[in-house]
Amino acid sequence: MREKPILRVGTKLLIPFILLFALYVQFHGDFGPGGGFQAGVIFAAAFILYALVFGMANARAALPAGLRRQIMALGVLLYAGVGVVGMLAGGNFLDYSVLSDTPTTGQHIGIFLVELGVGMNVFAAMATIFFVFASRDPSAKEDG
Amino acid sequence: MTLHDHLPALAVVVPLMAAPVIVALRRPTAAWAVAVAVSWACLAISGQLLQSVLANGPFSYLLGGWAAPWGIEYRVDPVDAFVLVIVSAIAAVVSLYAKTSVAKEIDPDRQYLFYAMYVLCLCGLLGMAITGDAFNVFVFLEISSLSTYVLVALGRDRRALTAAFRYLVLGTVGATFYVIGIGLAYMMTGTLNMADMAERLPAVAHTSTVRAALAFLVVGIGLKMAAFPLHLWLPNAYAHAPSVATAFLAGTATKVSVYVLLRIVLGVFGGTGLLTALPLMELLMAMALAGMFVGSAVAIWQPDLKRALAYSSVAQIGYILLGIAFLSETGLAAAIVHLFNHAIMKTALFLALGAIVFRLGSARIEDIAGIGRRMPLTMAAVLVAGLSLIGVPLTVGFVSKWYLVEAAIGAGLWPVAVAILLSSLLAVAYVWRIVEAAWFAKPSDKALAATEAPTALIVPTWAMAGAAVWFGVDATGTMGVARAAAAALLKGVAP
Numbered sequence: 001m002r003e004k005p006i007l008r009v010g011t012k013l014l015i016p017f018i019l020l021f022a023l024y025v026q027f028h029g030d031f032g033p034g035g036g037f038q039a040g041v042i043f044a045a046a047f048i049l050y051a052l053v054f055g056m057a058n059a060r061a062a063l064p065a066g067l068r069r070q071i072m073a074l075g076v077l078l079y080a081g082v083g084v085v086g087m088l089a090g091g092n093f094l095d096y097s098v099l100s101d102t103p104t105t106g107q108h109i110g111i112f113l114v115e116l117g118v119g120m121n122v123f124a125a126m127a128t129i130f131f132v133f134a135s136r137d138p139s140a141k142e143d144g
Numbered sequence: 145m146t147l148h149d150h151l152p153a154l155a156v157v158v159p160l161m162a163a164p165v166i167v168a169l170r171r172p173t174a175a176w177a178v179a180v181a182v183s184w185a186c187l188a189i190s191g192q193l194l195q196s197v198l199a200n201g202p203f204s205y206l207l208g209g210w211a212a213p214w215g216i217e218y219r220v221d222p223v224d225a226f227v228l229v230i231v232s233a234i235a236a237v238v239s240l241y242a243k244t245s246v247a248k249e250i251d252p253d254r255q256y257l258f259y260a261m262y263v264l265c266l267c268g269l270l271g272m273a274i275t276g277d278a279f280n281v282f283v284f285l286e287i288s289s290l291s292t293y294v295l296v297a298l299g300r301d302r303r304a305l306t307a308a309f310r311y312l313v314l315g316t317v318g319a320t321f322y323v324i325g326i327g328l329a330y331m332m333t334g335t336l337n338m339a340d341m342a343e344r345l346p347a348v349a350h351t352s353t354v355r356a357a358l359a360f361l362v363v364g365i366g367l368k369m370a371a372f373p374l375h376l377w378l379p380n381a382y383a384h385a386p387s388v389a390t391a392f393l394a395g396t397a398t399k400v401s402v403y404v405l406l407r408i409v410l411g412v413f414g415g416t417g418l419l420t421a422l423p424l425m426e427l428l429m430a431m432a433l434a435g436m437f438v439g440s441a442v443a444i445w446q447p448d449l450k451r452a453l454a455y456s457s458v459a460q461i462g463y464i465l466l467g468i469a470f471l472s473e474t475g476l477a478a479a480i481v482h483l484f485n486h487a488i489m490k491t492a493l494f495l496a497l498g499a500i501v502f503r504l505g506s507a508r509i510e511d512i513a514g515i516g517r518r519m520p521l522t523m524a525a526v527l528v529a530g531l532s533l534i535g536v537p538l539t540v541g542f543v544s545k546w547y548l549v550e551a552a553i554g555a556g557l558w559p560v561a562v563a564i565l566l567s568s569l570l571a572v573a574y575v576w577r578i579v580e581a582a583w584f585a586k587p588s589d590k591a592l593a594a595t596e597a598p599t600a601l602i603v604p605t606w607a608m609a610g611a612a613v614w615f616g617v618d619a620t621g622t623m624g625v626a627r628a629a630a631a632a633l634l635k636g637v638a639p
Contacts, residue, residue: 073164080161083153086208093153095209 018046036115040122075121152205159267172255190228219276234395241604265291295389307380321364328357349416369401372435382454387498395491414637429469435462440570475551476630485540492529492608499597514587530575539616
């Protein structure tokens with residue numbers, strides 16, 4: 001792609017906005033349409049676009065397999081961890097109302113963190129699925 | 145709220161959270177240690193739940209504090225608790241065995257994946273058993289199924305990949321049928337809570353939508369439990385999966401699917417009268433009888449012992465289905481106790497086969513020739529569990545078949561009682577094949593080089609084989625729980 005300057009410059013211009021839009025969808029999710037899943041997919045799309053234009057090697061350097069794995073693990077832990085905090089605070093598992101002084105604020109905090117966990121997980125999983133399928137050598141292991 | 149009140153949620157949350165921890169740790173030994181700790185913690189939780197449900201009756205846990213028909217309810221009654229104990233006990237014993245066998249069969253940099261999938265699969269299976277929400281069952285079904293596909297695909301050779309893919313296609317068809325069935329039932333009742341759905345279904349039972357829902361559910365769950373003739377994914381998946389995965393799945397995955405069948409068909413659709421109005425039980429009985437004979441007969445001709453035992457599982461699922469099809473308390477109790485009994489003996493057999501694979505690198509009949517003298521402890525475990533598979537007295541297999549025959553006679557179905565005994569003869573044939581090869585054949589080259597399996601493999605194998613004798617000699621405990629569970633299930637079934 002070295003000889004396609006328009007694509008390269010266009011991509012570099014687009015990526016920050018894609019990431020920003022993903023964050024908007026993520027953090028606006030509890031008020032309007034959006035949420036963790038959609039945000040994660042959009043966030044991953046930015047990296048997939050980067051990989052398409054700048055090549056797999058650069059994309060892997062930007063988002064190594066080890067980092068993706070940790071983000072994936074952290075996402076699930078954040079989701080389930082919010083549930084456990086609810087338990088420790090005296091409610092049932094995933095009861096957000098006890099997370100704050102007023103139940104409404106508690107519900108806000110709870111769904112915000114849970115969606116963040118979903119977003120992290122979906123982003124890392126989507127990127128990993130793309131990276132695995134994009135490897136030319138099927139026996140190449142995704143490690144690092 | 146005390147810790148005790150949270151146990152229903154913890155049974156699912158503990159293994160669920162362990163999976164990402166294992167992924168983050170990555171080191172094989174650390175991953176294994178977490179898997180062992182989680183499996184035993186789940187066993188402790190399940191034991192506690194069974195104890196409280198037997199002492200104080202069924203109880204509920206409301207997820208997120210949302211009230212029952214709207215929120216997700218975890219409902220613990222004797223049937224759930226019994227299945228929870230079976231699954232977590234198998235997982236606990238198999239987890240001890242896993243380290244040595246997995247180290248031999250799976251690349252070091254992929255072992256953490258195996259353990260992550262192992263606890264995730266445990267989470268899904270326990271979740272299916274404990275939840276009282278029909279859609280939540282689907283979610284956990286997918287969690288356990290997806291992790292199972294990965295477990296199978298981690299097998300030693302490339303055939304594991306095709307086996308996993310075939311299982312993925314058929315398993316997805318099964319899960320889709322399940323969710324279509326639940327969707328149709330939801331359309332007519334407006335609820336996903338099982339207890340609520342069971343109350344609302346009789347009013348709309350005459351509609352073809354509800355009948356279609358029942359049909360989709362039976363076929364979907366039938367696929368997941370590998371009921372004949374929907375069993376085609378099972379032999380390859382069991383034969384090519386890593387030994388530990390086979391032992392774990394053979395003891396748990398199909399059993400939990402049988403539980404879902406009991407819960408949905410008897411528990412939710414029981415009150416509609418459709419079970420007797422439609423020829424459903426006759427159909428199940430025909431499937432069960434065909435499975436008993438075809439599964440056992442095919443098992444006799446398999447050159448690979450893992451495949452042979454996989455086909456034997458198809459036959460054993462037939463016995464369980466037969467017990468359900470009688471729709472009587474004895475039949476149902478026999479089916480439920482056979483869930484437990486078959487889980488024990490099949491896990492013992494697959495663990496022993498895993499020990500053989502550990503030493504020989506294969507479980508083909510020509511390779512195990514003469515292995516009886518080289519690996520006496522392992523083969524003795526195979527013999528004990530094999531006798532139990534046949535149904536010899538003093539083993540758990542005898543208990544199951546005794547009550548099955550009693551139920552058949554109680555229902556006035558003499559030919560079925562005879563069929564149960566005849567199909568046991570086929571089991572004699574495939575077990576005898578193993579015995580003949582192991583003790584009476586000229587030793588193969590591989591067998592001559594083999595020595596007894598390591599203690600870390602022998603002890604869990606014998607724990608299971610010993611349990612097959614223990615619960616065969618004294619079945620009062622297991623039969624007591626099974627009878628209580630059967631009575632609880634039949635209460636909701638309209639005559």
